[in-house]
Amino acid sequence: MTGTPLTWLYAPGDRPHVVAKALAAGADVVIVDLEDAVAPERKDYAREATADLLSDPQPLPVLVRVNALDGPLAAKDLRSIAALPGLSGLRLPKVTSPAQITRIAERTSPRTPALYALLESALGIEHAYAIATAHPSLHGISLGETDLRADLGVREDAGLDWSRSRVIVAARAAALPPPPQSVHPDIRDLEALAASCAHGRTLGFLGRAAIHPRQLPVIERAYLPTSQEIEEAETIVKAATTEHGAQALPNGTFIDAAVVTAAQRTLSLANRP
Numbered sequence: 433m434t435g436t437p438l439t440w441l442y443a444p445g446d447r448p449h450v451v452a453k454a455l456a457a458g459a460d461v462v463i464v465d466l467e468d469a470v471a472p473e474r475k476d477y478a479r480e481a482t483a484d485l486l487s488d489p490q491p492l493p494v495l496v497r498v499n500a501l502d503g504p505l506a507a508k509d510l511r512s513i514a515a516l517p518g519l520s521g522l523r524l525p526k527v528t529s530p531a532q533i534t535r536i537a538e539r540t541s542p543r544t545p546a547l548y549a550l551l552e553s554a555l556g557i558e559h560a561y562a563i564a565t566a567h568p569s570l571h572g573i574s575l576g577e578t579d580l581r582a583d584l585g586v587r588e589d590a591g592l593d594w595s596r597s598r599v600i601v602a603a604r605a606a607a608l609p610p611p612p613q614s615v616h617p618d619i620r621d622l623e624a625l626a627a628s629c630a631h632g633r634t635l636g637f638l639g640r641a642a643i644h645p646r647q648l649p650v651i652e653r654a655y656l657p658t659s660q661e662i663e664e665a666e667t668i669v670k671a672a673t674t675e676h677g678a679q680a681l682p683n684g685t686f687i688d689a690a691v692v693t694a695a696q697r698t699l700s701l702a703n704r705p
Contacts, residue, residue, distance in 0.1 A: 436704050437461045437493070438639035438655045439648045440612050444469035445478035445496070451485060457645035461493045466509055467500065467525050475505055479512050486518035493520035495548060500525060501532050507539075514540040521546035521571065526579065528555040530566030537567045544569045552576030553583045557595045564606035573606075574641070575599050577614035589628075593635065600636040610638035619644040629654030657702045665695035665702075 441459035443451040445466045454462045464485070470478045482496060496513050499505035501524060513519060524536060527549040537544050547570045549563055550556075556563070557580070564573050577592055586592055603611050613632040616625045629640060629651055640651045657665070671681060672692040679687055 435460070436609075436638070436701055437612070439651050440495075440639065440641040441645065441648065442469065442497075442615070442641060442643050445482045446470045446474040448481045448485065451482075454645070455490065455492065455494075457648060459492070459642070459645070459648055460639070461495060461520075462490075463495045463497055463523055463641070465497045466505075467497050475499070479509055483512045483516060486513060486516040488518055490518045490520075494518060495521045495523045497523035497525055497550075501527070501536065510536070510539055514545055515543050519545055521548055523548045523550060525550045525576065526552045526556070527563055527573075528553055529559055530562045533563060533566035533570055537569045546571040548572045548574065550574055550576045551599055552579035554580070556580075557598055560599050560602035561605055564602045564608055570608070572608050572611065573599060573603050574611040575614045578617070596632070596635050596637070604636075610636055613637040613640035615641045615643050616647065617643070619647060622646070622650050625650050626654055655701075657698045661698055662702050665698040668692055668695035669699065 437460035439459045440461045440463055441454050441457060442463045442465050443454035445451070445464045451462070451464055464482050466475065466478050466482065486494065486496070496509070496519060498509040498513075510522075514522065522536070522545055524532070524547060527533065533547060533549060536547060547567070549570060549572070551560060551563065551573060552575070560573065564570065575596060580586075580595060581592065584591065584595075599611055603609065613629065616628055618624060625647055632640065633655060639655050642648055642651060667681065668687050668691060671679065671687065681687060
């Protein structure tokens with residue numbers, strides 16, 4: 433997957449017309465869901481329809497969220513989908529241990545696709561760093577907040593902030609990209625989505641999963657650098673090219689190598705395709 437994805441749009445695997453709309457909606461990544469979004473009696477159809485879609489290369493990255501790793505459906509999903517040319521990666525639900533990542537990598541070898549782990553329980557959060565470093569094929573970790581909220585018995589949104597920070601820190605410590613935020617379940621309240629994205633950005637998330645195309649522009653606006661942030665980053669990078677070592681800008685802001693690296697990331701995000 434190239435570039436820096438900010439929008440990850442879910443689409444149910446048993447509704448090919450919805451998947452087609454998702455592919456044309458402007459998301460950076462589409463996630464075809466074989467798990468939560470598909471009723472038990474439609475699992476086989478969803479798998480077949482998704483395999484048919486991914487038998488050809490796709491115009492943008494497509495991930496597939498397979499079924500629970502400890503159940504029989506995941507093995508069928510992997511056999512049908514893991515080696516297809518249109519697949520960019522597998523989204524693995526309810527991961528609780530690094531051994532699960534290793535087993536999936538071994539099961540799909542030698543053509544293991546990019547793996548993305550969803551941590552959706554207290555145990556998964558507790559093992560976040562071990563999971564993040566489990567295998568070279570793991571390209572990212574992120575949080576599944578609906579199941580985690582139920583597992584922890586959390587009612588208020590702020591009760592998840594510690595778990596969010598834990599996953600963000602684990603990802604960065606493992607040299608993985610900052611995780612995207614979990615989905616915002618209310619597709620009508622775009623103001624609440626924007627406020628939630630702003631909070632997620634302050635925690636260190638980058639981008640967000642979505643369940644409806646109307647959420648995409650809100651997420652993108654929230655996570656792209658503002659004009660002020662771009663101007664500040666340009667000033668820092670320019671100063672770094674003319675001076676050496678730690679220094680202070682005319683406004684008194686102290687900059688060093690870490691600050692310059694962060695400014696370069698800001699400009700890279702602002703200039704993404």
